Amino acid sequence: METLSSHHFGSRDRKGLLAFLQYCQHQAQSDGKPRIGSIALQVRDLDPLAVLQSIREVGEPHLYLERRAVSVSGAESVAFLNATGPERFQAVREFTESWSSRIIATGDLDGWFSGPLFFQAFAFAAGNEPSATVFLPKWQICRTERECIAVANLLIEPETVLEPEADRVLRAHGAFSNPSGFASVEAPHLGSVKIRREDPELYRARVSEALHSIGEGRVAKVVLSRWMELIAEKDFRPLETLRGLREAYPDCFAFSYSRGEGASWIGATPERLIQLSGGRFETEALAGSAPRGQSLAEDTVRGHELLSSDKDLREHAYVVQTIRKGLEELGLSPEVGQHPHLLRLSNVQHLRTPISGVLQPERALLDFTERLHPTPAVGGVPRNAAVELIQELEPFSRGLYTGFLGWQKPGGEGEAVVALRTARMEGKTARLYAGGGIVEGSDPDQELKETEFKLLAMAHALGADL
Ligand SMILES: C=C(O[C@H]1C=CC=C(C(=O)O)[C@@H]1O)C(=O)O
Incomplete structure (x- = not known):
């Protein structure tokens, strides 16, 4: 993983963000392999479960894990692998290492959860279909007692049109900065079970x-x-x-x-x-x-x-x-x-x-x-x-x-x-x-x-x- 100082993201404006994405794209063009541009931003304290409830897309993976107010969550995927059989650990390892070498990270990188995370789930047995899944989410929200960090991981290919990607990140950052925008939803009553x-x-x-x-x-x-x-x-x-x-x-x-x-x-x-x-x-x-x-x-x-x-x-x-x-x-x-x-x-x-x-x-x-x-x-x-x-x-x-x-x-x-x-x-x-x-x-x-x-x-x- 390469890290770029947050100067590259300037004052979190569109211009700075585009410059960062152009750098990622330049790297992708140099060897024809996509890069992940990972942008970490500290946001005001919010409930990541409420955020996940509101941003989750049907048909997309998600993982949420929380204990005592420390939580990690990720939704949608920019890179995804299902693996089956006894080689599942090795397959997940290769996937993680290969994508890790193509991540370029910027933003607020000093926090414990500032960078991209690979989310993994392994079934009990190797024979279950599929028995392991790993994905790099598009959106991550992680919270500790001290901070709340939102990370956007963008897939940048040699020909990706960058402007819409930058606009999406800026819109999401605006939303994440306003915790009251995410109302928590209670479970509906199940009726008779x-x-x-x-x-x-x-x-x-x-x-x-x-x-x-x-x-x-x-x-x-x-x-x-x-x-x-x-x-x-x-x-x-x-x-x-x-x-x-x-x-x-x-x-x-x-x-x-x-x-x-x-x-x-x-x-x-x-x-x-x-x-x-x-x-x-x-x-x-x-x-x-x-x-x-x-x-x-x-x-x-x-x-x-x-x-x-x-x-x-x-x-x-x-x-x-x-x-x-x-x-x-x-x-x-x-x-x-x-x-x-x-x-x-x-x-x-x-x-x-x-x-x-x-x-x-x-x-x-x-x-x-x-x-x-x-x-x-x-x-x-x-x-x-x-x-x-x-x-x-x-x-x-x-x-x-x-x-x-x-x-x-x-x-x-x-x-x-x-x-x-x-x-x-x-x-x-x-x-x-x-x-x-x-x-x-x-x-x-x-x-x-x-x-x-x-x-x-x-x-x-x-x-x-x-
Ligand atoms: C397999 C389970 O629990 C395991 C973990 C803690 C205690 C256990 C037990 O006392 O048997 C089990 O080993 C389960 O709760 O479904």
Whole structure:
């Protein structure tokens, strides 16, 4: 990525902007390859979700990710790739590197989110069609406690007519400078909602089969899941629904993603797969679950039970060990919390162990996601045998559920979260997924209950009165 000082964009006037775009075009003409002109502008504080609601175009991809008022969002694409199969990581890496070398950035470049971001979403399994998507959005809005940055990424080809592009950026900048222009829209009431679900007995039977495979030594741990569908009277509106979800789960990562065509995925996940920033990496092991208690006393008892449950601690330890090993294989020295602690969310509590360290040698986000995914929090141990068993036992494709999504800067820093507590929305149907880790000693009835309380919590958060 080449960066040009903001002088090239002068006083944000049309002339300065055109000069910058002409420079990009000149570079494109020199070797016949398009360039991305990336223009970052600090704007007044605004709610990026409201902006996304108003600028989103049907049929275009978008990705939104927010936790505790820090959010990234991107909409429409100037460069886009779908990849399938075991080579999906390499395909996304090549796409990212190739476009990164052709980005020319200018504007307010000092902020953490000043430059272009590559948005990525990976399905759980390599075989899903398509199993990975990466895109460079046309518009980005990113917000931290300190600043709000709008970025326009323009595709400049040798013959692009530049004036309309410049005018579009100036119009957008004018709109972004006026936060009151973006009214947030509430989700419409769903009306009466019907439920369709797999027979719970089938899940109980899957858990029993998994226990049999564990007994035979085929796997030591496997994460199984099930689904439930909400069928509403009106179409689901993912971005509007997300507003409620982020309020219900303030400690989770609220996300919305669509490849453009077909379904949208929204969710509120507690699990970060990896974050790279400021020369450090941060990840976590999250496995072992219990519901929250109705009273403080009950909640405390449930928390204690979880912290001392042999089954949950073993389920958790597999995740810690596997993540530690994966990081060591990348040449890193992870610092691992000594004991799991409780992560208490609105309606569920988990065992969590933080894992972090210094980012040496330099690595990109994709190196981590490729090594870590799927962790035994969503797959199992050993990884390949567990994924095979999941595909044998689950009579449905997980799609993005238990996959991951996030963003990466051209330099490699970024963040990815595991797509848990998620729903696939299309028209009037929302399909919710939930699962749990099975180890020796797991009880099929308890496992069914765990998925049930996870599914019902999600259904309520989506606005269903069940
Ligand atoms: C697969 C899911 O959760 C995983 C993450 C946290 C706790 C889990 C558990 O306790 O089993 C699961 O490993 C899900 O919620 O759908």
